Structures are given as C-alpha cells and as structure tokens.
Amino acid sequence: MAFSSYSAGEKPFRVSMLLLGLLMSHIGASGAIGGCYGRNGNNLPSQAEVVSLYEGNNIRQMRIYNPDQATLQALKGSNIQLMLDVPNDKLQDLVDSAKAGDWVQQNILAYSADVKFRYIAVGNEIHPADAEAKFVLPAMKNVYNAIAAANLQGQIKVSTSIDTTLLGKSSPPSEGTFRTEANSYITPIIQFLAQNGAPLLVNLYPYFAYIDNPAQISLTYVLFTAPGVLVTDNQYQYKNLFDAMTDAHYAALEKAGAPNLEIVISESGWPSEGNPAATVENAGTYYRNLIGHVNGNTGTPRKPGKAIETYLFALFDENLKPAGTEQYFGLFSPSKAQKFSNNFRLKELLQVSDGL
Template identity: 35%
Template structure:
C-alpha cells in the first residue's frame, strides 16, 4: 500500500487561542439566536375579552390598550362586526365564536352554517386575520342537555362551510369545554371523561385530530380553593408551591386538590407544584384512554382569578389575582409544559380583559378583569410586556392607551346587541430580542469574526 504524505500545520499559541475564542463565540451566537427564536414562537398568553357591560371602551380604543401589553391575538366569543372592522389591518389574529343559541339550527341545516360563515367570517378576510371559530361554549355541561347532540353536527357543518369556501386551511373549528366533562381528575394519572359523554367526546377528538384544531378546556383552580379552603393549599393553586410530596392526598378526588404545597401522583410518580397543570394532565390521560395519545393539542381557553368577591368567596382579592395571573404568565413565557408533557407548547387564555359590570351571579363574576373599564389596572400584574411603558415598568400592566372618555365608550342599559358575550385572546409572551445588546451586537460580532478570519489568512 502506498503511503500518503502527511501535512502538519503548526499554529502559534496566539493564533490557536484566537481560533478557540472565535469558535466559542460562534457557538454562543448560535445558541442565543436559537433560544430567542425558539421562545419567540413558543407558547402565547391569551386574555378573554368579555363585553357584558355598558361602560367598556370602544373597540378602537381597545387597540392601544392591547398594544400596551404586547397583544397580538384576539379571541371573541361572538363575531362582533365592530371589533372585526376596528382590528382590520392591525396584524392581530382573531378567533371568533358561534354562540350556543345557534347550535340547534346549525346542526341540521348546512346552508345556515354556510350563511353564517359568509356573513361573519368571509367578509373580514384577509384584512382581519381570523384563524379559528369556536362553536358553542361548555355545551356538554350546559343546563340545556338537548344541545349536546347538536354540538358535533354543528361543528361538522361549519367546517364543511369553510371547506366549500376554500377557507378551511386558514380557519379551524373547535369548541370549549368545562372541566366538568371529566369523571375523575385526581390523581392526574387516573383522569377520565364522564361515561355519558365519551361517545360525543370521541367524535370531537377525532374531528380535532383530522382538522388540526385544539381541544379547549376552561379550568379554574379558584373554584376548588373557594369550595374547600381548608383542604386545598392556596400556594398550590397560586403556582407558589414547591411540589412537596403528600401521600395522604391519594384519596382526594378533586383535580390536584391537596392540603400540602404540592402533590405526588402515586401512579405516575410525577410531582405537581400547581393545580392547573394537574388538571391539564388529567385531560391528557383521559384523552389517551380513548385512544388519543399524541393529538389533538390541549389549550386552556379560560382560567383566571377574581380581584373581588362576596363574603363566602374566600380568596377573591387583588393580591391573589395578581399572584395567580403573574405566576401563570411567567410559566407560559418560560415555555414550561406540564409534568406529563414537559416539552409540549402550552397556550392559555386568562379570564378576562375587563371587569364586566352587567354579568349575573356572585360579585366575583364581575371582577375577573385585568383592567377596569377606564383602562386602568384592576391590580398590579407582572409578566406582561408593555410597548409603551418605561424600562422600569417594562413588565407591568399600565393600562396605557385606553381612553376613558364617555364619548368613546359603549353606553346604554344593556350590552350591545351585536355582542352579547365575548372573549379576547392576546399573545403577550414576548421575548426580549435585545439579548447581549440586541441586533447591533450580532452584526458587530459577525464583523469582528470576519476580520479575525482574514487576519489569520486561511
């Protein structure tokens, strides 16, 4: 065998050290760029925009308020034309809703579904970026049980209407469920759907899987704490526990409820430091039991904490509302998944944007808002980026931009006819792209690398 000549290149110590520094710098540049990009498109925070009030700002005046907290997504529970027109050409993504009152007709009349889409969705595209339609809200646990059989056919007909109009690739169809669709939720590894709903839920999960739409769940740890404050740890529901093991909670049959700071699932051996994640994982397990182990995705379409309540609504306070929503924001912006699915993107919609003075029920129902109707914060909230605040207030809600002028508010003794109810979803999980000095740093760094490579004369 012929021997091949061996060429040995000898670097000086200075050149070798320079090369090592350049390689390390390039690795740092790649890593930080990757992390910023990864987080920038990761989980997003949503806020429900309810309109059951007679003193809210006009949609035009909501726009700067949303910008002040970094909002890029809006989710309505109806298809309010005032809102859709106001947000045209803003780049904000929209989810519109079809109310429960339409389900009976939509389930049996495909033409009615087509007409609804033509009137409430198609005219606003593409100026207003509508991405999804929610068909009904908590239908399977609604007081009118006759609607349960209407839900899936209505979803099918709305999707067919989108397909016929060539919009099905842009606009998906889904519906929101109460956590009450679960029969068992504790421990999370024992999660299961109610037996009487499994047939319908299986159809819906199959629909989501085929169309690529998410399963929406409304989950409120506040209700668990209010109902049993002696057994449910406040730290646990406010995302402030340390996942302390409590073996005595294994007989507790609420969604992660415990007297300890956290729980240990005795079956999966997974630790939970907050109730919301335990509830989500219970849903994942229930889905897997029906054969849906990898899809569809799960989103929390409603969760929040009231800043005020009646005497028997223990825990309703500005302090607890701030802790719940602030800690939730921090978790989502870290792109932290649940213990069962730590690498799965988690999208959450906080309830709600405004306090709504005309909502029926206990005092808490009118005090879930992050903001008062005049645009000022209902309480201090950290974790939301503001586009208009100073550096010191960069992560605090300021309410800047929303006008409280009477000439710019919705007035009257009842909610607008065009918007009986509504939800707003915003993406405030923004990432500071000025890491290590921002874009200018990257350009300077690359230029320095280039000069050094030339000097080394490869």
C-alpha cells in the same frame, strides 16, 4: 359557568402592572398568552379603542364570544390573532349547512383577508344533558366544511370549548377520564378534532377547585407558590394544580383514543373580589405565576417542553354580569385604566416576539 372541584367558566381578576407586562409577553412560535374580550357591560370602551388597547400593550391574541361586527371591523389590519365563538344560541341554526355557510361567509370569509382568525369555538361549556349538545358536532362539521371550501382549514381551526366538569375523575392526573355520561357527547368531538388537526379548547380554573375543597387543596398548590413537589403520580410530579388539571385532560384524551390531541386553555383566571379567597393578593400571585409558567415553555409533567397556549379572562370588569366575583375579572377598568398601579414600568417588562 361551571362549578366543581375542577371547574370553569367566565371569570374576573385584578393584576398589577407587573402582571400586565407578563400578560403582554409572548414566547415566539411555541406558545403565548392571550386575553378574552367579554362585552357584558354597559360602560365599556368602543371596539376600536379596545383593539388599540390590545395593540398598545402588545397583546397578540384575543377571544370574543360572538361575531360582533364592530370588533371584527376594528381588527382589520391588526396583528391580533382571533378566537371567535359561535354563541350557544346559534348552534341549532348551524346544523343547517346552508345557514352555516352563510354564517361563515358573513363573519369569517368577509373579514379573512384582513383579520387573523385562529380558532372558531363552536359552543362554550356545553354539557351532555344540555338541549344544545346534539347540535355541537353537526355545527362544527358544517363550519369546518365552509372554511375548507375556502381553503382556509389549515389556517383556521374549528373546535369547541369545554369546562372541566366533563371529567369524571381527575385526581391523580393520570386517572383523568371523561364522565361515563359524557362519553357519547365528547368522544365523537374528540375524533373530529383529531382528524382535522384542531386542539380541544378547555376553560380551566384552579380557583374553583380550591374554593370547593380548601381542606384538601393547599393555596400554595393553586397559586404556583409551593416550595416543592406536592403531588407524585407515578413518574409525574406536580408543583401546581394548573398542570395537574391540564394533564388530567390529557390523560382523559389518551383513554378516549386521542393521545396526540393538543389542548388550548381557552380561559383561566382568579377573581380579586367577592369571595374570601378572591383577593387582590391571590389574584396577583396566580396571574403572575401562571403567565410566567406559560411563557417559561416548560409544559406540564405529562407534556414537558410543550407550550400551553392560554387565554386569560378577561380584559374588563363587566357590570352586567351577576353580582359578585363575576363582575370583577377585568385586567382594566372600563375607563381603560390598569386596575393596579405600583412602581413597575410596564414597557420595561414587555417581551414581544413574532407571536404564534
């Protein structure tokens, strides 16, 4: 996990049944909300139960952080579209093209007739100074080549998931740029993505921006509750920090020579416990408004009308994570009970379409 004025990582939250209803809704071929399925707990339901939970609640997209075979088996025949991670500790292995081919064969091709793979995230939140950084792009290329050899490159996009600490400047959004020391790492990755029509995956958490700088960032700006425009950036006007952070990355991509590269928000969330700002009320407000914003298909000021595909982290509370907010990001408790209950009727809030 990364912490900075605009940072990211794997996080927790609570939402009400209203929010869960919004989570399950989709807006057709242009955008959707997905759910991240982390498994860092010793009291979680079986993988088959989890897939049934997704299906029963019309959650159409899933991110998993390693190729768990039981999860892949459980996904067979479902309509759930999958983002599958190559774990960071496997990146060096996949620099070997033969090992990459084996990995793709065992974890993707063996299931591709029955599992709807959408993205392969080759590494999560790797930083330029990390030992794994030099393995990311070669591993991406080898995974792509193995997928292309099976003629699946049009269906399955190969990318990597970054956090927002790679930006050197992000405010105002139009001045967004990657850090100088990150350029040699991220620029070739951006070029590879642009060449192959894949999006950049970004883990994006306004919550961490807020708690790092509450004196200058208003809570209404972070929670989508500002009554009007709070930030004017040339011709762009911002009512919420999520859009501003997203557009800062779009601006950085333009400066890196990839103005048409798309962004997928591969994680976003707000914790409900473990910090004064991590309250049930704040988490509920953030998720309700984020889901409504994404499903409204309004895009961002820099990319108006362009849906922001977004994955919420996470499905369950995970009790093996570090103590504090990290353990409380679940939409559901390990018992599969929704963490919030009130008078809302979930099924009446669902707006299911054909997905992406």
